[in-house]
Amino acid sequence: MATILDVAKRAGLSKTTVSRVINNQDYVSEENRALVLQAMKELDYHPNPAARRLRGQLTMTIGVVVPAVTDPFFASLTAAVEQTAYEKGYRTMICQSSGDKEKERLFLNLLKTKQADGMIIAALENDWKDIQPFTKHGPIVLCNEDIPEPSVPVIKFDQLSGTYAGIKHLIQQGHQRIGYCTGALFAEKGRDKDRNQGYQKAMAEAGLSINPAWIFVDRHTTEDGKQLLTHVMSMEDRPTAVFTGSDDIAAGMITQANEQGVRVPEDLAIMGFGNQPIAQWITPALTTIQQPADGMGQKATQVILELLHNNQAEMEPYELPSDIIVRKST
Amino acid sequence: MATILDVAKRAGLSKTTVSRVINNQDYVSEENRALVLQAMKELDYHPNPAARRLRGQLTMTIGVVVPAVTDPFFASLTAAVEQTAYEKGYRTMICQSSGDKEKERLFLNLLKTKQADGMIIAALENDWKDIQPFTKHGPIVLCNEDIPEPSVPVIKFDQLSGTYAGIKHLIQQGHQRIGYCTGALFAEKGRDKDRNQGYQKAMAEAGLSINPAWIFVDRHTTEDGKQLLTHVMSMEDRPTAVFTGSDDIAAGMITQANEQGVRVPEDLAIMGFGNQPIAQWITPALTTIQQPADGMGQKATQVILELLHNNQAEMEPYELPSDIIVRKST
DNA sequence: GCAGGATGGCAACCATTTTAGATGTAGCGA
DNA sequence: TCGCTACATCTAAAATGGTTGCCATCCTGC
CATH class of the missing domain: 1.10.260.40 (lambda repressor-like DNA-binding domains)
Known part of the structure; x- marks a missing residue:
């Protein structure tokens, strides 16, 4: 050379x-x-980039931390980050934390050692206090996380209005008895709190009362969904629609419904959340809330670059709209 | 610092x-x-890696080129590369070529400028002659590609035995009239040639004759699959099973079959290829050939590292076994 | 007293950016 | 016309943070 x-x-x-x-x-x-x-x-x-880098230049590289690239949501996010970064002349390094706190921290060291100019963290494994110190070596942008003080930009979905729109859709379909899955009922903050508020808001606006027996907590997997369907169908007084909070749960419910001869949506309408690929392949196809992973990756990258070049960005959370995708299950 | x-x-x-x-x-x-x-x-x-790099050390970074990380196959491959590389202390940079020849070449420049030690190309956009020159700056490993001279290692699936196993499975299910989709019938080399050989071998071994009317060329999409089903069901003399060569085609066929009231597998057995997510969500679930993307990413990474450390590797293609996944469609 | 291995330091080197300064030229007032 | 300043242009050298070839020193065993 x-x-x-x-x-x-x-x-x-x-x-x-x-x-x-x-x-x-x-x-x-x-x-x-x-x-x-x-x-x-x-x-x-x-x-020679190594020499420029040594001299203190930008590396033209940004890193993105995801739990796993095989998850369609994070794949889309990663794809959008890579694409957006590329258009601005940046390269992208990936880290699959897969729940490994140490791997995450090790990866963030890239910032410290000037191998990456900035980091996008799409799912935080460590406590924020362990990550915070890295911010002095370069900008960090968080996705879908809540942190104590807004010391770094956060990109979020508008979970509240997504849930609100979903419940409202069910109401418009004529449902009045609406079940609801949530991670934590009395969440003080975060995703669940926003979603719960959306649920309450839509129900209240329609003058519908909330039946505590139709609120299901701590369900996550396809398997949970299967059990949930059986449970719901066995209830004397049961909802006519369930807002599941996740495509996985919804898919499990539908699978089990098909198994048991329960008709969806006639006997029970089911709504997912996330618009994962499974949502369009399962029969009946799932009505769900789309979380715009693309938009999120794009926005996160833009904010990082903003931070890199102008050294400033909005600290209030960026909230991206979630769209409702109506298919056959409601 | x-x-x-x-x-x-x-x-x-x-x-x-x-x-x-x-x-x-x-x-x-x-x-x-x-x-x-x-x-x-x-x-x-x-x-400081920049300093070490400048002094002529390894960068501890490898690059992987895929068409798109959102494709589940390439997502798995990327995930495996990242994981394997991480375990050996390497970082991974990604490039989504998305059919862009220039982007691919630009990315390969990382090799030239010593920002990456080696490159894994999971889908070649440019002609090999345009990529060849990059090999003098660092090792390149190809996945699923055929190149004129074996100047770099190639990791492939054993398409022949995958297809062979698939056809054999159909025969064991009692089928004797087996249709077959292929990209090119008289392929001189590459994927299609291997698959065609597998088909011929399995048929010959079972003493079954091949009916040229049951060989379908140049079908690729879900849409093609829908049309193909209609076409097959309209034939006077028709196969009882079709080996489609792609989950997309197979999914299209099944969708159309459900539409037309054709029972799968009773009226027509359908087999996919690839084991994409759709294969397990469609009803009836698809029997298919699994292409072990994981194994491929792992192997490719191992070979790159081998090349990096010992400067030598096997040039004969590494052929990974493809497993057959039996579900409901056959 | 000396051979020879273990140990460790000096200084050069990698490719670039940056700092400080050199050189040349033009403008301008005396 | 001369001397001075201002400015454009360019260069040598320092700095960046490591690795490495070579040499010096120390220690052990004979």
Whole structure:
């Protein structure tokens, strides 16, 4: 590989001048600039990023931490980050934390060692207090996380209005007896709190009362969904629709419904959350809330770049709208 | 950030000695080694990779080129690469070529500029002759590609035996009239040739003749699958099973079958290829050939690392077995 | 007293950016 | 015309944080 010195020699100038040309700085005559460019071209010269980096330049690399790229949601997010970053001339490094706190921290070290300019964390494994210190080495943007003080930008979905729209959709379909799955009923903050509020708001607006027996807590998996369906169908007084809070639960419910001959949506309408691929393949296809992973990745990247170039960004959470996708299950 | 000099000072030794400790070299007394390690810990010292890189070291980074991370197959592959690389202390950079030749070449420049030690290309966009020159800057491993001369390692699925196993499965189910989708019938090389051979082999072994009318060329999409089902069911003399060569085609066929009231597998057995997520969600669930993306990513990474450390690797294609996943559609 | 291995330090080197300063030229007032 | 300043242009050298070849020193055993 040719070095800057080779270029300088060939152009008959000093390497400082060549450096100036490379970095588009002033104080180089047009004549010499042309000479340098010519030499660079002839030698197929590319500046050595390691050397630039050592000298304290940007690395043109950003990192993204996801639990697993195989999860469609995080795949979309990663894809959007990579695409957006690429368009701005940045490269992307990935880290699958897969629940490993140490791996996450190790990856964040890239910031410390100047291998990445900024980090997007799409799912925080460590406590924020263990991550906070890394912020002094470069910008960090969080996705879908709540942290004590808003010291870094956070990109979120508008869970409240997503849930609100979902429940409202069920109400518009004529349902009045609406079941609801949530992670934690009395959540003080975070995703569940927002969703719960959306649920309450939609119910209240329609003048519907909430039946505590139709609120299901702590269900997460397809398996939970199967059991939940059996449970719901065995109730004397049962809801006509269930807002599940996750496509996985919903898919499990539908699978079990098909098994038991329960008709969806006639006997029970079922709504998912997330618009994962399974939502469109299961029969009947799932009505669900789309979490715009694309938009999230894009926004997170834009904010990181903003932070990198202007060193400032909005600290109030960026809330992205979630769209409702109506299919056959409601 | 603490530098090696800070560590040296704190340990009361020269930076040479510190460097020796860092790199696990000989000629450092246990005593001093401990002193250095202590100092490193106290200062939370991490060597600056840019500096090491500049001095001609490895970057501990490998790149992986995929068409899109959102494709489940490539997501698995990427995930496996990242995981395997991480276990060996390497970081992973991703590039979604998304059919963009220039993006692919730009990404391969990372090799030239020593930002990555090696590259895994999971889907080649450019002609090999345009990629070949990059090999002199670092190892490249190809996945699922055929190149003129085996100048770099190639990781492939054993398409022949996968197809063979699939057809054999159909025969064991009692089918004798077996339709077959292929990309190109008289393929001279590559995936289609191998698959065609597997088909022929299984049919020949069972003493079954091949009916040219049951060979369908150039079908790829779900839409193609829908049309194909209609076409097959309209045939006077028709197969009882179809090996589709892709889950997408198979899913299209099943969708259309459900639509038309054709029973799968009673009226027509349908087999996919790839074991994409859709295969398990469609009803009836699809019997298919699993392409072990995990194994592929793992193997590719291992080969790259092998090449990096020993500078040599097997040039004969590595062929990974494809497993058959039996579900409800056959 | 000396051979020879263990140990450790100096200084060069990697490719770039940045700092400080050199050189040349033009403008301007005396 | 001369001397001075201002500015454009360019260069040498320092700095960045490591690794490494080579040399010096120490210690052990003979």
